[in-house]
Every structure is written in C-alpha cells, then in structure tokens.
Amino acid sequence: MSVSIDLTSSAPGARPAAPVAAPASARRSLLGLSREEMGAALVEAGIPPKQAKMRVQQLWHWLYVRGVRDFEEMRNVSKDLRATLDQHFEIARPEIVEEQISVDGTRKWLFRFPPRGAGRPVEIETVYIPEEGRGTLCVSSQVGCTLTCTFCHTGTQRLVRNLEPSEIVGQVLTARERLGDFPDAATPQGAIVPSEGRLVSNVVMMGMGEPLYNYDNVKAALAVVSDGDGLALSRRRITLSTSGVVPMIPKTGDEMGVMLAISLHAVTDELRDVLVPINKKYPIRQLMDACRAYPGLSNAKRITFEYVMLKGVNDSLADARELVRLLKGIPAKINLIPFNPWPGSPYECSDWDQIERFADLVNQAGYASPIRTPRGRDIFAACGQLKSESERMKRGDRLALEAAVAV
Incomplete structure (x- = not known):
C-alpha cells in the first residue's frame, strides 16, 4: 500500500519541513542565482566588492555542497555577515x-x-x-x-x-x-x-x-x-x-x-x-x-x-x-x-x-x-x-x- 505523510511533522530520519520565509518581495532568494548575480546582490546589500567574490564561494559551498537551509548553519561566516545576509536574502525552500x-x-x-x-x-x-x-x-x-x-x-x-x-x-x-x-x-x-x-x-x-x-x-x-x-x-x-x-x-x-x-x-x-x-x-x-x-x-x-x-x-x-x-x-x-x-x-x-x-x-x-x-x-x-x-x-x-x- 502507498503511504502519505503529513509533513507538518517530519518523516523518520529527515529534518522537519522548513517554514515558508518572508515573501520574495521582502527578501531576495539566493537560490538559482548565477555566481555573477549573487556577487552583484551581495554588493548591493553593502558587502565590499573585494569581499563579494570570496563570499559567493562560501555561500555556493554551503547551499549546494552542504545543503544548508539557514544562514546560521554557515559556520565560517561571521555573525555580523550572517545577520546582513538574513536581513536582505532568503534561502528558503518550498x-x-x-x-x-x-x-x-x-x-x-x-x-x-x-x-x-x-x-x-x-x-x-x-x-x-x-x-x-x-x-x-x-x-x-x-x-x-x-x-x-x-x-x-x-x-x-x-x-x-x-x-x-x-x-x-x-x-x-x-x-x-x-x-x-x-x-x-x-x-x-x-x-x-x-x-x-x-x-x-x-x-x-x-x-x-x-x-x-x-x-x-x-x-x-x-x-x-x-x-x-x-x-x-x-x-x-x-x-x-x-x-x-x-x-x-x-x-x-x-x-x-x-x-x-x-x-x-x-x-x-x-x-x-x-x-x-x-x-x-x-x-x-x-x-x-x-x-x-x-x-x-x-x-x-x-x-x-x-x-x-x-x-x-x-x-x-x-x-x-x-x-x-x-x-x-x-x-x-x-x-x-x-x-x-x-x-x-x-x-x-x-x-x-x-x-x-x-x-x-x-x-x-x-x-x-x-x-x-x-x-x-x-x-x-x-x-x-x-x-x-x-x-x-x-x-x-x-x-x-x-x-x-x-x-
């Protein structure tokens, strides 16, 4: 028989479904951006251009290699920068x-x-x-x-x-x-x-x-x-x-x-x-x-x-x-x-x-x-x-x- 799981609670062995974040009109999603687009977005958010390229590499790794869903999980990113990222961007999934x-x-x-x-x-x-x-x-x-x-x-x-x-x-x-x-x-x-x-x-x-x-x-x-x-x-x-x-x-x-x-x-x-x-x-x-x-x-x-x-x-x-x-x-x-x-x-x-x-x-x-x-x-x-x-x-x-x- 097939199984249907109500994902207001989590399936065994998996994390709970992420809540939907603020509307896209409030914060821009970083998911799906090219490296160039992500870098430009970081600069627009006040991150110095010389740092933006390095930050893109960090974000890319955390998003697509580690699969994190929260800026707080990015352990090699400073607390202040995580706060800036959270203020301007989202990485929410469906x-x-x-x-x-x-x-x-x-x-x-x-x-x-x-x-x-x-x-x-x-x-x-x-x-x-x-x-x-x-x-x-x-x-x-x-x-x-x-x-x-x-x-x-x-x-x-x-x-x-x-x-x-x-x-x-x-x-x-x-x-x-x-x-x-x-x-x-x-x-x-x-x-x-x-x-x-x-x-x-x-x-x-x-x-x-x-x-x-x-x-x-x-x-x-x-x-x-x-x-x-x-x-x-x-x-x-x-x-x-x-x-x-x-x-x-x-x-x-x-x-x-x-x-x-x-x-x-x-x-x-x-x-x-x-x-x-x-x-x-x-x-x-x-x-x-x-x-x-x-x-x-x-x-x-x-x-x-x-x-x-x-x-x-x-x-x-x-x-x-x-x-x-x-x-x-x-x-x-x-x-x-x-x-x-x-x-x-x-x-x-x-x-x-x-x-x-x-x-x-x-x-x-x-x-x-x-x-x-x-x-x-x-x-x-x-x-x-x-x-x-x-x-x-x-x-x-x-x-x-x-x-x-x-x-």
Missing part, C-alpha cells in the same frame, strides 16, 4: 505540504511556494523515481500548463505562472535533503534508493509545464544544477522534455547542452494535432528537422522520443513502422509509456501484448525502446498524472482518480 510514497518506492512531494507580488501561494508536484543504479528526479517548470495535451492530466489545469529559478532549484535541494543525499541529511528508514552513489543522480524536466515556455528560468536553474562546484550533475544526466516548441530547440542545445526528449505520441499530423495541439503550430516535419539539427547530437548523445501507448489510437504496427521511418537519420531512442489513467480521460492503455509487439518492431529497426513500466501509479505520480492537489480537490478529481487507477 513548503512540503505532503509526501506520498508508492509501494514501488516512488516518492511524490506536493510543494507550496509563497506568493509572488499580488499573487497567491501556488502548488506543484515533484516526483522521485528510484531504480537500480540511479535515482531520477522529475522536476516541474510551471504551475499548470497551456498545452492541453489530451492524454495528460496536467493539461487540464490552467497555467498560473512560471516557476522562478529559485523554485526549480529548490525542488532539487529539498528532494536531496529528504532522501539523505546531503552530508548531514539522513535517509529515511526503509526508503528505496540506489544502493551506491548519489541518490539523486538524474534530473528530468518532465514535471508540470512546458520547460521551453519558461526558457530563461529553466536555463538559469539548470546552470546551477550542473555547476561542477555545487550540485554537480553532468549535463548528460539532465534531460529536458518538450512537446515541440521548435524555435527554442536549437537554442536549448547551444545554451543548455542538456539531453533532449520529445513528447511525440503520434506519427501523423492529423492525430498529433489532437493529442499534442502545439503540433498545429509546429507540425511533425518541422519538429523532425529541428531534432536532426540539434547541437551535439551523436550516437553517444541521442534524443529520446516519448510515446504514450493509447489503445486503438496510436498503437498499431503501421504506427510503429511509420515511427521508425520518421526517426531515420536521427540518433534516437524511444520510450514507450503505457497510458496512465485519470478521471475524464477518453483513452485506455494499450493491451500489454500489443505494446510488446510495437516495441519488438522498433527494436528490430535499431532503436532502444524500453517499455516504461508505470511507476507510482498508486500515488498518481506516473507520467501524465501530475496536478496540484488544490486543483485536484477543487475539481473533485481525487476519488475518481483513485477509481481509475484501481481499474
């Missing part, structure tokens, strides 16, 4: 409203962020997927989504706003602390995590939202996540998934240099116009041309094409053959994703035998196409199921979703 743990070890956090300007607090979901040899964190980039992909539950929630770099980086920091992936953090007793190495070894921008519609903030956040003197995740272990914002794809390769995933799901424009409506603006041919030209593409750096298996919709062997034809000349792998149900969806998951036949055909063509066994379905953490809990409850979705998953 409030953890709920943590759910699946029978397969998948964890899902419902995070709440404080208001921005005249707005209200917002909620997003972040998922951790433990597997043999690696732990993958699925990170959100927006509150809601504008794309209305018809197979995706997140697409039924309107876009509220983009997440700031501090809020994207905050998801990674909080997950690492909860899992015991910082030096002074403890792994919860009984947690399913990789047996060796880093517990958060991979980050995928596949949570709520379209990352390329929040390009600048995502770019800034991933620069921090991949910085070698901090969180130090290789760009080859960071994957950005897009539904096909074609003009931004070359820029992503040039400026971010991360691995690319394409949310494809159909092999004809007629069907993709329905499943992934952005296709009406950027049809398949344009998308494939952008993929072929993706900077740095090679057999060692392949594009992942995500393909949700919908019964009687996109799962025929003719679809599989057309998929192979479409990808010709693109170093690629295909992730076949069994459809994960949600209330009100008009789709069903393809029969398992049909999924295997589809996979056999694309594998024979030379594409690695693992079938992504659903993870975390019992806590609504699987692909296409994310949605903020307030939206879910407001629409009366939860009981219906439980019934859909049970089937």
Whole structure:
C-alpha cells in the first residue's frame, strides 16, 4: 500500500519541513542565482566588492555542497555577515505540504511556494523515481500548463505562472535533503534508493509545464544544477522534455547542452494535432528537422522520443513502422509509456501484448525502446498524472482518480 505523510511533522530520519520565509518581495532568494548575480546582490546589500567574490564561494559551498537551509548553519561566516545576509536574502525552500510514497518506492512531494507580488501561494508536484543504479528526479517548470495535451492530466489545469529559478532549484535541494543525499541529511528508514552513489543522480524536466515556455528560468536553474562546484550533475544526466516548441530547440542545445526528449505520441499530423495541439503550430516535419539539427547530437548523445501507448489510437504496427521511418537519420531512442489513467480521460492503455509487439518492431529497426513500466501509479505520480492537489480537490478529481487507477 502507498503511504502519505503529513509533513507538518517530519518523516523518520529527515529534518522537519522548513517554514515558508518572508515573501520574495521582502527578501531576495539566493537560490538559482548565477555566481555573477549573487556577487552583484551581495554588493548591493553593502558587502565590499573585494569581499563579494570570496563570499559567493562560501555561500555556493554551503547551499549546494552542504545543503544548508539557514544562514546560521554557515559556520565560517561571521555573525555580523550572517545577520546582513538574513536581513536582505532568503534561502528558503518550498513548503512540503505532503509526501506520498508508492509501494514501488516512488516518492511524490506536493510543494507550496509563497506568493509572488499580488499573487497567491501556488502548488506543484515533484516526483522521485528510484531504480537500480540511479535515482531520477522529475522536476516541474510551471504551475499548470497551456498545452492541453489530451492524454495528460496536467493539461487540464490552467497555467498560473512560471516557476522562478529559485523554485526549480529548490525542488532539487529539498528532494536531496529528504532522501539523505546531503552530508548531514539522513535517509529515511526503509526508503528505496540506489544502493551506491548519489541518490539523486538524474534530473528530468518532465514535471508540470512546458520547460521551453519558461526558457530563461529553466536555463538559469539548470546552470546551477550542473555547476561542477555545487550540485554537480553532468549535463548528460539532465534531460529536458518538450512537446515541440521548435524555435527554442536549437537554442536549448547551444545554451543548455542538456539531453533532449520529445513528447511525440503520434506519427501523423492529423492525430498529433489532437493529442499534442502545439503540433498545429509546429507540425511533425518541422519538429523532425529541428531534432536532426540539434547541437551535439551523436550516437553517444541521442534524443529520446516519448510515446504514450493509447489503445486503438496510436498503437498499431503501421504506427510503429511509420515511427521508425520518421526517426531515420536521427540518433534516437524511444520510450514507450503505457497510458496512465485519470478521471475524464477518453483513452485506455494499450493491451500489454500489443505494446510488446510495437516495441519488438522498433527494436528490430535499431532503436532502444524500453517499455516504461508505470511507476507510482498508486500515488498518481506516473507520467501524465501530475496536478496540484488544490486543483485536484477543487475539481473533485481525487476519488475518481483513485477509481481509475484501481481499474
């Protein structure tokens, strides 16, 4: 059975969730800033320019190597400077409203962020997927989504706003602390995590939202996540998934240099116009041309094409053959994703035998196409199921979703 933890109290082996600090309008968050931005902010707060560079190095280490959440924990920073930092800045992470743990070890956090300007607090979901040899964190980039992909539950929630770099980086920091992936953090007793190495070894921008519609903030956040003197995740272990914002794809390769995933799901424009409506603006041919030209593409750096298996919709062997034809000349792998149900969806998951036949055909063509066994379905953490809990409850979705998953 799945477990749900009320994080007004702490899970065993982990620190209590941090309270939400003062609004961002009162104090600027240091999380997600580049070194240059952090240095400029320190100077603006009255720290002498000659000291600022050294202070940036100290702060960077405490934030991203040690994982501290309070200026008072920075032991080699003077008391007066800690007071100055606390007066002008914050390093608060998101409030953890709920943590759910699946029978397969998948964890899902419902995070709440404080208001921005005249707005209200917002909620997003972040998922951790433990597997043999690696732990993958699925990170959100927006509150809601504008794309209305018809197979995706997140697409039924309107876009509220983009997440700031501090809020994207905050998801990674909080997950690492909860899992015991910082030096002074403890792994919860009984947690399913990789047996060796880093517990958060991979980050995928596949949570709520379209990352390329929040390009600048995502770019800034991933620069921090991949910085070698901090969180130090290789760009080859960071994957950005897009539904096909074609003009931004070359820029992503040039400026971010991360691995690319394409949310494809159909092999004809007629069907993709329905499943992934952005296709009406950027049809398949344009998308494939952008993929072929993706900077740095090679057999060692392949594009992942995500393909949700919908019964009687996109799962025929003719679809599989057309998929192979479409990808010709693109170093690629295909992730076949069994459809994960949600209330009100008009789709069903393809029969398992049909999924295997589809996979056999694309594998024979030379594409690695693992079938992504659903993870975390019992806590609504699987692909296409994310949605903020307030939206879910407001629409009366939860009981219906439980019934859909049970089937």
